[in-house]
Amino acid sequence: MTGLAAFDTLLQSMGGLGSVLGIPVRSLVNAAGLAVLAFALGGGIGLVHRWYADQTVPEGLSVLVGLSGVALSLNTDFALAQVIDDQTAILALETAVFNVSVFLAAGLTAAAGGRAGDRLGAGTFALTGGDRVDREVSKVVRAVGRVVTVDLPDTEDIGDIEGYDPVPPETKAEFGGATLVFPRRLTVEELRKRLVERLKTDYGVGQVDLELDEDGVVEYLAVGSRESGIGPSLPPGTAAVPVRADPPHAARAGDVVQVFRPAAGESGPERVTTAEVRGSADDTVTLAVDEAEADAFDDTTRYRLATLPIAARADREFASLLRAAEETMGVATVAEGSPLVGVSLGGLAVSVAAVRPAEGAVEAIPSRTRTLAAGDTVYAVARPALLRRLEAAARGDADAEPPLADAAGRSD
Structure with missing residues (x-):
């Protein structure tokens, strides 16, 4: 108020020019002050949002908070003007133009303030160690207890699961000794499931053997890889072989077929083996055969396939399901x-x-x-x-x- 009073005194000392310029200049000063208020409110919500969620504040939220503060200030000024000075020109043209202009300027400055507050928060909380915790949340958030962290064993302490191909050392090095962040109020079993899923999705691990104690501390961790493609669905002792052949009519993946090799002379086709169709594209058919019979095929012969009646293969189905399960x-x-x-x-x-x-x-x-x-x-x-x-x-x-x-x- 002291600054505005001094400003009014300065305008009065200017005489007639001051009376002419007083109203527009004072309006500009008020509009600038409200724009600064919107910028401060937008910056504050950007800073709080970065601290709480570790994400950039939505631009609409910062604008909404900034305009809410400006609207509250304008309503308070007009209400006091009516009660104290008995001014009723709230709906005058000059007042409407002033309000619209102030809201436009406040919206722009609030959006800019939100981005500035987000950058300030990102830089500040990064210095507290947020980027070292899997880039998910800052140390400030962890300090107030909204998350729980799990420290993984060092690379040399991560074992291999028997029966699965070992995970490459460089993959183990990616998550060995890392600290992963999870929500609070999870049971030990829920925490174990989420940790296993994180290792599988984030690092491409096929199988995880994990034990946690009652406090959620990792007691044992071993991993194994699973080959991509058709490999995981093949039972042990079998191999997938692509051959040139005309797939039988209506043959689908999983159908059992007999494979014949054309023979010269009158001896007729020669039966090679019995296989299972795993897929086909044009004249190429992928067959699942015993490993010992994989070398019986070559890439120059065009084979003939004959579909056999459907037969239950419980052993292969069980092995396929088992390798695909946890x-x-x-x-x-x-x-x-x-x-x-x-x-x-x-x-x-x-x-x-x-x-x-x-x-x-x-x-x-x-x-x-x-x-x-x-x-x-x-x-x-x-x-x-x-x-x-x-x-x-x-x-x-x-x-x-x-x-x-x-x-x-x-x-x-």
Whole structure:
């Protein structure tokens, strides 16, 4: 108010010129002050949004906040003018032009303030260590407890999963020792699932064996890769071979066919093998065959295919599904003194596909009430973490805890 009073005194000292210029100059000063207010409000919301969400503030939000402050200021001025000075020219042409001009200027300055506040926040919070935490959130956000961080083991402490191709060392180096950020209020199991998904999606890891303690700290981490393309859907012991052939009418992927090689003379076509169609494009057909028969094909012969009646291939279907799932199969032999002796199969937190006793035939899909004895070999399907516990308990390792069903929620 002191500045405006001094400005009015200066205009009065100018005489007639001051009275002519007083109204427009004063309006310009008021408009500039409201534009500065909009810039400050837009910059403030940009700074807060960068701190809270670590994202650029939407331009519409900064403009809305800036205009809200300007509108509140104008309404307060006009209300006081009516009550104190009994001025009723709110809807006068000069007032309308002034309001529209102020709102246009305030909208532009609020948008600029939002961008300035965002840049200030990005630079400030980066200095606090935000970029070192996977570029997801700043240290300020972590300090107020809205997220939880998980530190991964160093590269040399990350193991390989047996039965899967090893992950390249350079891939392990990308996430070895990294700190990943997740939302709070996740259970240990939810945190484990999200961490496994992050490793698979962000780093292209095919299989993850992960154990967390009750505080969410990584106790064990092993990874394995899975070949891309048709490889993961092929059962063990088979290979995919492309051949030149005319695919049978209506043949689809998964159909079983007999493969014939044209023979010279009157001997007729020669049967090469029985295969499974995996795909076709023009005159090229991809066949799944046993590895031992893959060398029987060449790229110069045009083969003939004959579709066979549909036959169930439970072994291949099971192997394909197993390789595409998170679970895998493990085998463990129960030793003397193992804590598994006397435990029923239904009490285990794994799916038992078969049991081979020390003497006798293999029992496929055994009853859940069957109890284990020393010498039994258990074929189980579960996540690698549970299989490692099963194998340790079967060997009778010290402090080994068998994966019991009542503890599955905590162990998973």
